[in-house]
Amino acid sequence: MSEIGLRERKKRRMYQSVSDIAIRLFLEKGFDAVSVAEIAAAAEISKPTLFRYFPAKEDLVLYRIADHEDEAARVVGQGEQAPLAALRRHFLEGLERGDPITGMNDHPQVVAFHALLYGTPALVAGMYGHLERAEAALAEALGGDLDARLAAGQIVAVRRILAQENWRRIRGGEPVEEVRRDAVAAAERAFAQLEGAFPYLA
Incomplete structure (x- = not known):
């Protein structure tokens, strides 16, 4: 062993x-x-x-985010809260600690990595494969049926868009604390909308 x-x-x-x-x-x-x-x-x-x-x-770059593919599925699988409540808490905690996957990190190397990732067409295409696998894993954790796949697609998209908005603003030079304050409010709104669309997951 x-x-x-x-x-x-x-x-x-x-x-x-x-x-x-x-x-x-x-x-x-x-x-x-x-x-x-x-x-x-x-x-x-x-x-x-x-x-x-x-x-x-492309795998040389995407390796750095590969361990996040089943992150949402793992959060749901813990079963401590309803799925959307657990995912909301997890995302907000990521914002608070500056987890790069939330876009809430102004370290120069993190900002440069995101610029490489989002600014290279081949890597953007590879990112969609990563997102599809994340979506499939989350859908399975939510039950695996069509409703679960529809919900997973929306949840993964919300997390991606929130993170990209945070990174875009930080790259533009906005203070991280100001971005974080707005990002928390945006995440709260986004997850409230998800709960309205998928009440059985809330």
Whole structure:
């Protein structure tokens, strides 16, 4: 068991290290200007090894948000509150602690990463795959039927739009505390609308 754990930890460190190196290069030169060969050389691995970990160039960036794909489903699965109440609380807590996934973070590296993510067409396309998987996981947690899929689609869209608005304002130079105050009010309104649309989840 300990050997399996060690192998898994080494694998995760490799994923993290190569992704970090790739993102640094992308931020320095631009996504399209950096080749996979250049990333492999900087990480001191071969191209075939890199492709074993990251089948597509976009995966090197999207890896950083991959663990959020089932986040909403995990929150619902805890079952401590009604689904929308739990998701609302989770999002508001993320705003309070400056979780980058909520867009509420003004650290220069986080802002630059979001600019890379939202400003690169290939990564935007990859993001939709990420969102579809998040939606599918949440729909399953909500019951898996058509009503659950409809609700999951709306919930994922609300979270995405709220986060993008926060990032847009912070990137524009607005003070983070001012953005946070408005973001809390916006999230409250958005989740109230979701509760009106899906009362059985509230």
